[in-house]
Amino acid sequence: MDSAVVSVIGEDFPQEYLDLLTDRNINIEGVEIVEGGKTFFWSGKYHNDMNSRDTLETQLNVLADFNPIVPENYKDAEIVMLGNLHPLVQLSVLEQMSVKPKLAVLDTMNFWMDCALDDLLKVIAKVDVITINDEEARQLSGEYSLVRAAKKIAKMGPKFVVIKKGEHGALLFNDDHVFFAPALPLEEVFDPTGAGDTFAGGFTGYIASTNDISFENMKRAIVHGSNLASFAVEKFGVERMIGLTKDKVNSRLKRFQELTQFDIDLH
Amino acid sequence: MDSAVVSVIGEDFPQEYLDLLTDRNINIEGVEIVEGGKTFFWSGKYHNDMNSRDTLETQLNVLADFNPIVPENYKDAEIVMLGNLHPLVQLSVLEQMSVKPKLAVLDTMNFWMDCALDDLLKVIAKVDVITINDEEARQLSGEYSLVRAAKKIAKMGPKFVVIKKGEHGALLFNDDHVFFAPALPLEEVFDPTGAGDTFAGGFTGYIASTNDISFENMKRAIVHGSNLASFAVEKFGVERMIGLTKDKVNSRLKRFQELTQFDIDLH
Numbered sequence: 001m002d003s004a005v006v007s008v009i010g011e012d013f014p015q016e017y018l019d020l021l022t023d024r025n026i027n028i029e030g031v032e033i034v035e036g037g038k039t040f041f042w043s044g045k046y047h048n049d050m051n052s053r054d055t056l057e058t059q060l061n062v063l064a065d066f067n068p069i070v071p072e073n074y075k076d077a078e079i080v081m082l083g084n085l086h087p088l089v090q091l092s093v094l095e096q097m098s099v100k101p102k103l104a105v106l107d108t109m110n111f112w113m114d115c116a117l118d119d120l121l122k123v124i125a126k127v128d129v130i131t132i133n134d135e136e137a138r139q140l141s142g143e144y145s146l147v148r149a150a151k152k153i154a155k156m157g158p159k160f161v162v163i164k165k166g167e168h169g170a171l172l173f174n175d176d177h178v179f180f181a182p183a184l185p186l187e188e189v190f191d192p193t194g195a196g197d198t199f200a201g202g203f204t205g206y207i208a209s210t211n212d213i214s215f216e217n218m219k220r221a222i223v224h225g226s227n228l229a230s231f232a233v234e235k236f237g238v239e240r241m242i243g244l245t246k247d248k249v250n251s252r253l254k255r256f257q258e259l260t261q262f263d264i265d266l267h
Numbered sequence: 268m269d270s271a272v273v274s275v276i277g278e279d280f281p282q283e284y285l286d287l288l289t290d291r292n293i294n295i296e297g298v299e300i301v302e303g304g305k306t307f308f309w310s311g312k313y314h315n316d317m318n319s320r321d322t323l324e325t326q327l328n329v330l331a332d333f334n335p336i337v338p339e340n341y342k343d344a345e346i347v348m349l350g351n352l353h354p355l356v357q358l359s360v361l362e363q364m365s366v367k368p369k370l371a372v373l374d375t376m377n378f379w380m381d382c383a384l385d386d387l388l389k390v391i392a393k394v395d396v397i398t399i400n401d402e403e404a405r406q407l408s409g410e411y412s413l414v415r416a417a418k419k420i421a422k423m424g425p426k427f428v429v430i431k432k433g434e435h436g437a438l439l440f441n442d443d444h445v446f447f448a449p450a451l452p453l454e455e456v457f458d459p460t461g462a463g464d465t466f467a468g469g470f471t472g473y474i475a476s477t478n479d480i481s482f483e484n485m486k487r488a489i490v491h492g493s494n495l496a497s498f499a500v501e502k503f504g505v506e507r508m509i510g511l512t513k514d515k516v517n518s519r520l521k522r523f524q525e526l527t528q529f530d531i532d533l534h
Binding site for chain 2: 048049144145146147148165168169171177178179180181182185186187188189216219220223224250253254257258259260261262263264266
């Protein structure tokens with residue numbers, strides 16, 4: 001699978017983290033390094049339930065003026081994942097594509113609903129899948145019921161609506177179909193930062209690697225995303241992800257199967 | 268399946284509700300009607316999320332002096348479900364059994380942890396299954412993680428620990444095995460009162476009707492309990508349950524399958 005990252009970092013960004021990408025054959029031509037710049041920085045404090053948090057500090061730094069440039073060789077990418085940034089940045093990436101992607105996935109958050117709703121609605125109208133958390137789905141739709149919220153959001157554009165509920169799992173809506181995957185119950189959640197990103201990456205990565213955008217395959221992608229997120233929260237930052245092997249991933253997928261699969265004969 | 272209810276009501280209890288039981292061949296010999304007494308009464312107000320509520324009024328009435336008498340013919344019942352009442356009332360039922368039941372299921376709540384913990388621990392030590400909600404599991408165990416909470420509670424006696432998470436589903440723990448069933452995502456939750464009781468009844472009723480206490484069958488029982496609870500919340504009181512048919516129940520079970528079942532090849 002040929003994939004690339006488009007992003008921006010400062011000179012302070014550790015080379016070893018870039019190596020994590022190139023070691024895995026991920027193209028980083030599209031990662032701009034701003035001379036003398038500082039990388040985006042966030043710190044926060046999680047509440048006891050690990051599902052809510054307070055931001056202590058956000059420094060946009062080089063992200064403030066990010067102008068994403070999609071590398072020439074990736075302008076015909078079939079699968080595009082738009083990470084959680086200003087909707088105009090997300091739109092700019094879509095506009096640079098020479099061919100309409102087979103699947104465009106959008107991640108966003110309440111911050112953009114508060115300060116850039118019109119732009120956000122424009123990009124939402126152009127994507128196939130949106131991933132969003134439960135509170136944000138409620139805010140965006142004005143509906144408390146997640147079933148109704150998903151229906152309203154689907155009317156804004158995306159055929160597939162993924163609602164992330166943190167430790168309570170994730171829902172995938174498509175027309176009248178619903179699929180649900182729980183989060184793996186863990187003894188300890190060490191650091192939930194990035195769990196949603198890991199989920200979105202695992203979800204989209206699985207679809208890209210299988211090149212199948214059917215609902216059945218998206219169900220598998222939801223399970224793969226949840227599975228990877230269950231690792232991400234066990235250590236700080238990307239620490240847990242670095243040592244992952246296919247065996248470890250598969251053996252935890254088996255736990256997902258045991259957790260959710262049952263056999264009821266309805267005849 | 269031969270089953271009976273042991274309970275207490277006042278003279279104000281509507282005959283038509285008793286008929287609902289006898290019409291379904293449920294023995295009500297053990298339902299004591301206190302002359303001149305008033306039935307237990309509760310009213311409350313649900314918050315917007317329908318997962319939390321404030322009690323407006325609780326009148327224990329005839330429940331205050333309830334002395335349960337298990338009918339002679341049911342003292343050898345194989346499956347016993349102890350509803351959420353004072354642990355001494357629950358213990359008294361167990362002590363009246365002439366044969367140790369194949370499976371005893373206990374439902375309880377935080378109220379008894381606050382005011383009758385010692386008695387509660389005694390009855391917990393004697394049962395095979397406990398059903399309890401997430402906050403109560405945390406209170407009883409002193410552990411935030413539900414995985415750890417379930418392990419601690421299992422050490423108190425019950426081989427099977429069921430943790431109910433309301434709209435976020437239910438977990439079944441048994442040794443190192445975990446199973447999870449989500450609540451069916453609904454457009455509208457009308458009245459969640461009794462959802463937990465419906466779940467416990469559906470869970471235990473399924474085990475009784477199949478006479479199989481294996482973990483595999485308990486998974487099915489969890490799904491059946493969740494399925495029935497999803498009906499219960501759609502109307503006020505038992506209204507939605509009264510009109511239920513096997514077809515309606517089965518067609519919703521199919522929705523549970525679609526909601527949760529996936530197919531990942533790990534080889």
